[in-house]
Amino acid sequence: MKELVVSKIREGTVIDHINAGKALLVLRILKIQPGTDLTVSMAMNVPSKKMGKKDIVKVEGMFIQDEELNKIALISPNATINLIRDYEIERKFKVQPPEVVEEVLKCPNHACISNAEREPIKPRFYIKTEEMKVTARCHYCGRKIENLDDYIS
Amino acid sequence: MKHLISITDLDREDISYILKKAEEFEDVAMGKRKLRILEGKILGNLFFEPSTRTRMSFEVAMKRLGGDVINMTAQEASSVAKGETLADTIRVVSGYCDAIVIRHPLEGAARFAAENSSVPVINAGDGAGQHPTQTLLDLYTIKKECGRLDGITIALMGDLKYSRTIHSLIKALALFEMKIYLISPEALALPEDIIEDVGGEIKKARLEDVISEIDVLYVTRIQKERFPDEEEYRKVSGSYRITAETLKKAKDGMIVMHPLPRVDEIHPSVDATKHARYFQQSFYGVPVRMAILSEVML
Numbered sequence A: 001m002k003e004l005v006v007s008k009i010r011e012g013t014v015i016d017h018i019n020a021g022k023a024l025l026v027l028r029i030l031k032i033q034p035g036t037d038l039t040v041s042m043a044m045n046v047p048s049k050k051m052g053k054k055d056i057v058k059v060e061g062m063f064i065q066d067e068e069l070n071k072i073a074l075i076s077p078n079a080t081i082n083l084i085r086d087y088e089i090e091r092k093f094k095v096q097p098p099e100v101v102e103e104v105l106k107c108p109n110h111a112c113i114s115n116a117e118r119e120p121i122k123p124r125f126y127i128k129t130e131e132m133k134v135t136a137r138c139h140y141c142g143r144k145i146e147n148l149d150d151y152i153s
Numbered sequence B: 001m002k003h004l005i006s007i008t009d010l011d012r013e014d015i016s017y018i019l020k021k022a023e024e025f026e027d028v029a030m031g032k033r034k035l036r037i038l039e040g041k042i043l044g045n046l047f048f049e050p051s052t053r054t055r056m057s058f059e060v061a062m063k064r065l066g067g068d069v070i071n072m073t074a075q076e077a078s079s080v081a082k083g084e085t086l087a088d089t090i091r092v093v094s095g096y097c098d099a100i101v102i103r104h105p106l107e108g109a110a111r112f113a114a115e116n117s118s119v120p121v122i123n124a125g126d127g128a129g130q131h132p133t134q135t136l137l138d139l140y141t142i143k144k145e146c147g148r149l150d151g152i153t154i155a156l157m158g159d160l161k162y163s164r165t166i167h168s169l170i171k172a173l174a175l176f177e178m179k180i181y182l183i184s185p186e187a188l189a190l191p192e193d194i195i196e197d198v199g200g201e202i203k204k205a206r207l208e209d210v211i212s213e214i215d216v217l218y219v220t221r222i223q224k225e226r227f228p229d230e231e232e233y234r235k236v237s238g239s240y241r242i243t244a245e246t247l248k249k250a251k252d253g254m255i256v257m258h259p260l261p262r263v264d265e266i267h268p269s270v271d272a273t274k275h276a277r278y279f280q281q282s283f284y285g286v287p288v289r290m291a292i293l294s295e296v297m298l
Helices: A023-029 A066-074 B012-029 B053-064 B074-083 B086-093 B109-116 B132-146 B164-175 B192-198 B230-238 B278-297
Strands: A012-019 A039-048 A052-060 A080-085 A088-094 A100-102 A124-130 A133-138 B042-047 B068-072 B099-104 B121-126 B153-157 B179-183 B202-204 B216-219 B255-257
Touching (some): A012 A023, A012 A066, A023 A039, A023 A066, A066 A133, B012 B053, B012 B132, B012 B164, B042 B053, B042 B086, B053 B099, B053 B121, B053 B278, B086 B099, B099 B109, B099 B278, B121 B132, B121 B278, B132 B216, B132 B255, B132 B278, B153 B164, B164 B179
Parallel strands (some): B099 B121, B153 B179, B153 B216, B179 B202, B216 B255
Antiparallel strands (some): A012 A052, A012 A080, A039 A052, A080 A088, A100 A124
């Protein structure tokens, strides 16, 4: 008998095929923090035919904007989005890495102006995708980030 | 509005245009011809880090074109830094002048300044980042002294890891299909990501193996503070010192460049050789900065 790991939602956003272990980072990218009023369920290391193991995040009662969802591609370029209405999939798409992101990544370069305290500055990065490898370059100091997971703000 | 933040914002055509314009200003820079095209304009020099020659060179360039200069020195800047953000300083000072020259210890500071400024911003060095006016005057020196930029063989020697001059310059050299040799101690080698970014023909080498082949030897300072102990510094710095003897096998037309100030990486015996061009290079900063100032303010 199949067991339901995370129950179906009536309405909201399901993020599927997240690389295993990265669900918490997905929440961070979507700025879903402790104290949120949203109903959020999360499953980690769920068996998957395609991926071996995957994570899933379900956000009840909220249709998250595509622009926000596409930021997930930074850490999980294979993630898929299902927008659910009345338990049915209304729209499904694969995340697309944005060309520019603001306030998602922080620059690893301590001497970068974007890390200066008190300056009214939004860290901004240019995103490049080559053969499913996503890298980012700081708009201010030009530093390249290869391992984006470590620099989600 | 035109800013000059990074050499990578310019293409070959932009660079050639500025260098051509600089040539037209050379006699004005020498005081042989008077020009007042920036009369009534004020340049704001914001130096958050000490600098003598870059600041003076901008000041001279502005004054030779009939303009005026206001200065904020590193000492004044440090008192500003205690209470005010860079964004606010720039907003205020851009109300006082027609263009801003900024040197700042943090990388990307000039780009951030440009985003907060109502007048053009020129980057005069941001931390280990960019120093585009130095790069332009370096290119001008090569063009003037070697007669061309394309197809030059150049060796970059010294601290290639931390030198912003080198990081800026190497990106521009690649635009002109130069053959580049890197000569440095392993601990001060050019970062791999910069080599990858630049592409083109770049090889690590020893000076004695390439001295007879190169058209330009670009020397930079090896800073003592980069080494854990003085002994290590002495060992390394000694083997990267140029003397008249070192240059014996060089081509007749080979030139030695240095962004200055030098400490002891170029022995004074080199000054009298036909190869020394570092003082000329330093002078070329004036016409090049005149070209940049007139370009952003007119």
